[in-house]
Amino acid sequence: MFDSIDSTAFNFEQGQRARKLFAAVVLAALDDAIADDKKYGNGPDQIARWARSRDGREVLSCAGIDPNERVVKGLMDFVAKGVRTSVALSREESERRHAAELEQAEAA
Secondary structure: OHHHHHHHHHHHHHHHHHHHHHHHHHHHHHHHHHHHHHHOOOHHHHHHHHHHOHHHHHHHHHOOOOOOHHHHHHHHHHHHHOOOHHHHOOHHHHHHHHHHHHHHHHHO
16 A cells, blocks of 8 residues: 555655756756847847747646746746846845845835
8 A cells, every 4th residue: 555655655756856956957047048139139039939849848847837828928028127046036036126126015
């Protein structure tokens, strides 16, 4: 009885690891698009082209992200901001954005 539970838990953990791996590929694609945007000025177009491609849709799906047009628009907006993913995901950046939102709310 416990063997089936153990194998189910193992399979779930393997699935979670695979999802994290594909999420890392999405983050790398975002960083590449940001680099292209700084160098050539076409980053949002590059990430949109990738996200709409068959490979891009497959990677997004495997990462647990629904590859719809709203997601593509969000990826394009993220690339247009020009903040690298490592910085955007850091605690300091999160705290800075939260403080800026509080200041805006108080000013309004």
